[in-house]
Amino acid sequence: MTNQSSAKALDGGWGWVIVVASFLCQFLAYGSPMSVGVLYPEWLDTFRQGKGMTAWVGSLVSGIGLIASPICSACVINFGARPVTVFSGVMVSGGLMLSAFAPNVQFLIFSYGTVVGMGCGLVYAATVTITCQYFDKRRGLALGIITTGASVGGFICATFQQVLVELYGLEGCLLIMGALTLNIMACGGLMRPLNFPEYFLKQKAALERTTEQKDIHREKPPIKEESINKNTLSSVEKGLTVSDLLMSSDTNDPLSYEKNFLGSSSLVKTIKNNKHTYSKYIATTAEMLQDRVFVALCMAIFLFDIGAFPPVLFMEDVARSSGHSDGTCLVPLVSIVAIMAGVGKLVLGILTDLKFVNSLYLYTFTILGSGIALLITPIANNYAALAVLSGVLGFFSGNWSIFPYVTTKIVGMDRLTHAYGILMFFGGFGIVLGPPVVGWIYDCTESYDLAFFFSGACVLLAGFSLLLAALPCWDKPKKDHPRPDIKYTNNCDKVASVA
Numbered sequence: 001m002t003n004q005s006s007a008k009a010l011d012g013g014w015g016w017v018i019v020v021a022s023f024l025c026q027f028l029a030y031g032s033p034m035s036v037g038v039l040y041p042e043w044l045d046t047f048r049q050g051k052g053m054t055a056w057v058g059s060l061v062s063g064i065g066l067i068a069s070p071i072c073s074a075c076v077i078n079f080g081a082r083p084v085t086v087f088s089g090v091m092v093s094g095g096l097m098l099s100a101f102a103p104n105v106q107f108l109i110f111s112y113g114t115v116v117g118m119g120c121g122l123v124y125a126a127t128v129t130i131t132c133q134y135f136d137k138r139r140g141l142a143l144g145i146i147t148t149g150a151s152v153g154g155f156i157c158a159t160f161q162q163v164l165v166e167l168y169g170l171e172g173c174l175l176i177m178g179a180l181t182l183n184i185m186a187c188g189g190l191m192r193p194l195n196f197p198e199y200f201l202k203q204k205a206a207l208e209r210t211t212e213q214k215d216i217h218r219e220k221p222p223i224k225e226e227s228i229n230k231n232t233l234s235s236v237e238k239g240l241t242v243s244d245l246l247m248s249s250d251t252n253d254p255l256s257y258e259k260n261f262l263g264s265s266s267l268v269k270t271i272k273n274n275k276h277t278y279s280k281y282i283a284t285t286a287e288m289l290q291d292r293v294f295v296a297l298c299m300a301i302f303l304f305d306i307g308a309f310p311p312v313l314f315m316e317d318v319a320r321s322s323g324h325s326d327g328t329c330l331v332p333l334v335s336i337v338a339i340m341a342g343v344g345k346l347v348l349g350i351l352t353d354l355k356f357v358n359s360l361y362l363y364t365f366t367i368l369g370s371g372i373a374l375l376i377t378p379i380a381n382n383y384a385a386l387a388v389l390s391g392v393l394g395f396f397s398g399n400w401s402i403f404p405y406v407t408t409k410i411v412g413m414d415r416l417t418h419a420y421g422i423l424m425f426f427g428g429f430g431i432v433l434g435p436p437v438v439g440w441i442y443d444c445t446e447s448y449d450l451a452f453f454f455s456g457a458c459v460l461l462a463g464f465s466l467l468l469a470a471l472p473c474w475d476k477p478k479k480d481h482p483r484p485d486i487k488y489t490n491n492c493d494k495v496a497s498v499a
Contacts, residue, residue, distance in 0.1 A: 014192060015134035019142050021187040022127035025085060026149035027156075028181045029092050029123040033061045033116060034154025037316045037334040038161045042170045044317070049105045051317075052439035057105065058313040059435040060113030063305075065121025066428030070421060072118075072125040081130035084122050085188030089181065091119030096178030100171040123184065126191070133194045144349065147401070151345070154338030162332055284418055293360075293410050294419065296469030298426045300367065301403075303462035305430025307455035308370045310438040311377070311393050312337055318377070318448050319386055336387055337394035344398020352402045359405040360470050366399040367463035374456035378449040 032039075036058040043054050065072065075084050095115030102108040127146055135142040157177070164173035288294050315333040348366070352359045373392045380386050404420065411419040434455070441451040 010134060010136045015131075015142070017190055018130055018134050018192075019145055021190040022131050022146040023149040025089075025123050025127050025184050025187045026146055027153040028184050028187075029088070029120045029153075030150035031153030031157030032096060032161065032177050032181075033058075033120055034150055034312075034338050035158035035161055035332070035334045036061060037313050037337075038158050038165070038332055039170070039173075040313055041317050041320060042165055043105070043108065046170060047105050047108075050439065050443045051314075052436045052443050054105055055310075055313060055435035055439035056109050057113045059309070059432045060109060061117040061120070062309065062312075063428045063431035064114060064117035065124065066424045066431065068118060068121055069125070069424050069428070072121040075122060076125045076129050080193050081126040081133075082188055082191040082193060084126040085191055086185045088119045088122035088126065089184030089188060091122065092116050092184060093178045093181040095119060096174050096181060100174035100178070126188075130191045130193070144346065144401075148342045148345065151338050151342030155335045155342070158332045158335040158338065281418070284415065285422065288411060288415065288419060288422070291410065293466075293469050296466045297406070297410060298423060300462040300466040301423055302426040302430040303458045303465075304367055304370070305427050306434040306437065307374060307458035307462070308367075308393065308397060309431050309434045310451075310455055311374070311390070312397075313435045314438060314448065314451075315386065315390055318452075319383060321448060331387075333386060333390045336390045337397070340391045340394030341398045344395035345401035346398075347395075348398050349401045352405050359402055359409055361467075363399055363402055363406045364463055364467045364470065366396040367459060367466065370396040371456050371458075371460035371463055374452050374459055377452045377456075 040054065040058060043049075043057065044051065047054065072084075092115075095111050098111035098115065099108055102111055128143065131142050131146055132139055161173055161177065164176055168176065312334065315337065319333060344366075348362065351357050351362060370393055373389050373396070377386070377389050380389060403423075407419050407423060438451040438455060441454060442448055445451070
């Protein structure tokens with residue numbers, strides 16, 4: 001498409017179809033992973049493994065997409081949102097169906113944790129990128145709508161999976177969920193690209209170069225047969241073989257010599273360009289790591305995800321282990337966490353847009369609130385108390401929606417992509433390590449009390465360290481800088497990297 005047609009397509013028209021398709025993609029892809037806490041007790045009963053080992057399944061499906069976010073972003077940039085979405089639908093559906101035939105937890109870690117997790121990461125990167133291509137002024141609204149698809153999916157699929165397990169068993173539940181997620185491929189077909197992906201442009205350029213070379217060969221005058229015979233006879237008299245003759249002809253051919261020279265020079269040029277890019281990336285990273293607040297934010301998101309993510313996985317098992325639930329409740333605790341996370345994203349996002357609200361302090365408040373709720377969880381003596389605490393934890397986990405604002409406030413808009421990738425790397429490792437650590441604590445103590453005290457301590461440590469680092473008393477007196485306005489951009493490469 002031309003630039004004029006791209007401009008006309010922004011903020012309306014087919015863009016709303018993209019929003020609906022992206023919402024459904026995140027709904028279908030994240031429905032089962034967001035409600036994995038319903039499946040966790042079933043896996044414990046089926047495979048009879050420790051809680052720490054089984055927890056790797058739920059931690060990987062949520063964390064591996066963040067760790068591999070650079071790979072997912074590169075796929076979207078090079079191949080486009082439509083093919084990536086279709087391929088991710090195959091991965092998510094195939095991973096769920098493979099998990100139905102898992103003979104042990106180790107296979108489940110691969111099929112559900114790795115395959116489904118990577119598929120979810122691809123879905124997220126593709127849907128966010130294509131939505132940002134179609135929206136400029138209403139981009140915040142569009143992104144808010146599609147990202148709530150994961151929360152709504154977790155809320156509905158928690159109850160739906162619980163019913164499927166009761167009716168068809170664990171295997172039938174996973175097979176049905178896998179069949180439903182195939183609809184991601186249909187939704188991906190609606191994602192009409194506004195810009196050609198880099199892979200298509202490279203293939204087109206290579207085809208044009210090949211056509212030009214063929215035209216040059218056709219314009220080259222043919223060699224007379226008499227000259228060929230004379231050269232052959234003279235070479236035979238000199239004792240040269242046919243292979244030597246061919247090698248000498250290739251060497252004397254200016255076109256082949258120029259082709260080899262250009263190939264080697266382009267390779268050297270590529271290496272030099274990458275070397276400059278990598279050195280610049282390392283230098284920028286080192287410069288950002290000298291920022292006290294940014295380092296504290298890296299530690300905060302790592303500790304926060306270690307402590308705050310396990311309740312999503314363990315809350316149902318906590319209710320069963322304490323005798324507060326027999327597994328037949330109409331609204332599972334995981335559903336409460338998921339729907340309150342969606343509410344938290346919307347409310348916290350609105351609060352962040354207010355001029356008198358400091359997004360960094362608001363984010364710190366959500367961390368401290370989550371830590372207090374985790375410390376109170378072991379003393380909850382009934383199902384209603386666990387439901388309220390689940391809602392509080394879900395609401396504060398919606399702080400993911402304001403995390404880009406916090407990052408922008410610390411490093412600026414120009415370095416948002418770079419810094420966000422580093423922070424997601426730390427957050428992904430926190431999500432991956434948190435549930436297994438909590439599970440191992442339960443295996444050693446046979447109680448969730450110490451496990452949740454550990455989680456609450458990690459989250460409170462994250463909140464207090466970020467609060468102390470953000471206090472203005474550490475900085476020298478300087479002029480106040482007004483809050484930078486976030487300018488809308490149509491740079492899809494940056495959006496894919498952030499995703």
